[in-house]
Amino acid sequence: MRLIIVGTGGMAKNQAEHFVRIPGVEIVGAVDTDATRLAAFADVFDIKNRFSSLDEALAWGEFDAATNVTPDKAHHPTTLPLLAAGKHVLCEKPLAENYDKALEMTEAAERAGVVNMVNLTYRNVAQLQKAREMVISGEIGTVKHVEASYLQSWLVSRAWGDWRSESKWLWRLSTGHGSNGVLGDIGIHILDFAAYGAATDIDHVFARLKTFNKAPEERIGEYTLDANDSFSMSVDFANGALGVVHASRWATGHLNELKLRIYGERGGLEVNHSPNGSELRACLGDDTETATWKVIEVPPVLTNYQRFADAVMTGSPQDPSFRHAANLQRVLDLAMVTETERRELKV
Numbered sequence: 001m002r003l004i005i006v007g008t009g010g011m012a013k014n015q016a017e018h019f020v021r022i023p024g025v026e027i028v029g030a031v032d033t034d035a036t037r038l039a040a041f042a043d044v045f046d047i048k049n050r051f052s053s054l055d056e057a058l059a060w061g062e063f064d065a066a067t068n069v070t071p072d073k074a075h076h077p078t079t080l081p082l083l084a085a086g087k088h089v090l091c092e093k094p095l096a097e098n099y100d101k102a103l104e105m106t107e108a109a110e111r112a113g114v115v116n117m118v119n120l121t122y123r124n125v126a127q128l129q130k131a132r133e134m135v136i137s138g139e140i141g142t143v144k145h146v147e148a149s150y151l152q153s154w155l156v157s158r159a160w161g162d163w164r165s166e167s168k169w170l171w172r173l174s175t176g177h178g179s180n181g182v183l184g185d186i187g188i189h190i191l192d193f194a195a196y197g198a199a200t201d202i203d204h205v206f207a208r209l210k211t212f213n214k215a216p217e218e219r220i221g222e223y224t225l226d227a228n229d230s231f232s233m234s235v236d237f238a239n240g241a242l243g244v245v246h247a248s249r250w251a252t253g254h255l256n257e258l259k260l261r262i263y264g265e266r267g268g269l270e271v272n273h274s275p276n277g278s279e280l281r282a283c284l285g286d287d288t289e290t291a292t293w294k295v296i297e298v299p300p301v302l303t304n305y306q307r308f309a310d311a312v313m314t315g316s317p318q319d320p321s322f323r324h325a326a327n328l329q330r331v332l333d334l335a336m337v338t339e340t341e342r343r344e345l346k347v
Contacts, residue, residue: 001312002063004029006054006078007070008041010168011092015067015119016045018305025309031057054078058085065115065312068092071171072185073178076101083108088115090308094188095325097178099333102326109322115311117318118325119304120192122258122273126301127280128197131262131269135199139284140264146235146243147261148194150186151251155214155229159255164220173214174223181228182247183209183335188328190247190258192320195237197260197271201327202243204236206344207335212250233335234344 001024005012008030019025029049032038042050051057058081065088070078076096082089089109095118096102109116122128135143154160154169163169171177172185179185195202209228218225230248237243251257257274267284270293281293302310304320311318327347334345 001025001065001309002028004031004049004057004063004066005041005047006031006057006066006068006082007074008032008034008038009069009071012041012067012069013044015069015305016041018303019067019309020045022306022309024313028063029057029060054081058082061085064088065090065308067119067308071178072180073097076105079105080108083112083114083116086112086114088308088312090117090119090304091322091325092119093121093325094118094180094184094329094332095322096329097180097184099326099330102322102329106322106326115308115315115317116322117304117308117311118320118322120189120320120325121304122189122193123196123320124301124303125271125273125278126298127271127273127278127296128193128260129301130280130296130298131197131260131271132199134269134282135197135262135264139267139282140262140269141266143198143200143237143239143241143262143264145263146194146198146237146241146245147259148190148197148243148245149257149259150190150193150247151254151257151259152182152186152247152249153251153254155249156252157255164215170220170223170225173225173227173229175227176224179227180332180336181209181211181231182249183207183228183231183332186247187231187332187335188325190245191328191331192324193258193260193271194235194243194245195328197269198237198241198243198262200237200239200241201347202235202331203238203347204344205233205331205335205347206235206338207231207233209336209339231335235331 232246
């Protein structure tokens with residue numbers, strides 16, 4: 001598979017490090033409008049073909065697939081030309097800024113008949129995959145209640161850098177720079193974490209969003225800090241289960257932690273994921289009488305990057321697809337509407 005990387009920021013480095021280790025994958029080109037950033041990135045990974053625009057790369061055309069690692073608002077205008085050219089695409093999350101654009105991308109990909117995947121990176125967590133298997137196999141019975149959280153602390157610490165002075169963080173706080181806040185940035189991750197792990201889709205949503213004071217007049221340089229910082233969400237699942245989902249960037253002491261609790265009529269599961277690793281715990285059978293939780297050992301699973309490469313090389317579609325990500329985007333869009341209208345909405 002001949003791959004180009006569109007956008008060469010921080011996440012592109014992470015992706016490239018994965019792709020270079022996959023047999024049969026060759027990174028043949030990189031695209032970025034920032035010449036300095038492009039050169040630095042391409043030098044690290046010894047990428048010879050360097051393009052200052054996607055049009056240049058498409059005119060060259062000597063590639064099979066692209067991974068789109070541009071900022072959120074650029075996903076739609078950069079992915080559509082790739083699809084029109086018949087290229088397979090792995091797109092960073094969220095697929096688009098809103099459901100209408102995400103649906104347009106989905107339908108274009110399906111018409112083109114190409115592999116289309118969205119990099120919902122926590123699908124790489126083996127413990128989440130195992131939890132889903134256990135739910136589907138009926139080990140905990142019918143799911144009744146789900147709790148999910150995604151907690152970050154970069155607004156109260158400098159563990160990842162100083163958000164007050166670094167553009168890579170400031171744009172995430174500004175709707176004018178294409179951000180839908182914590183809901184759009186990591187909300188899509190925790191919604192996928194919850195619905196995928198519990199093996200059931202979300203069909204009703206009610207959300208509250210909050211933007212807290214962070215700077216004088218809510219502005220730093222060119223950035224108006226108006227994107228939401230925290231959200232809490234009540235959801236109903238298609239199987240009848242009730243769920244509570246929340247996320248924040250103000251979670252002191254939690255660098256980047258996801259937690260999922262799934263409770264069924266015969267047992268419970270808990271998935272914890274943090275920079276220190278992942279763990280799956282279960283309370284099953286006789287242990288439900290004593291509230292005893294046991295750790296379940298889980299073997300590694302293929303990453304999104306490996307599954308994307310396999311899909312391109314074998315022609316077999318893989319999840320998470322554009323269609324799935326578009327459906328999640330619909331939930332996110334409706335969550336913002338429920339905040340304004342103060343009412344539950346059906347997905």
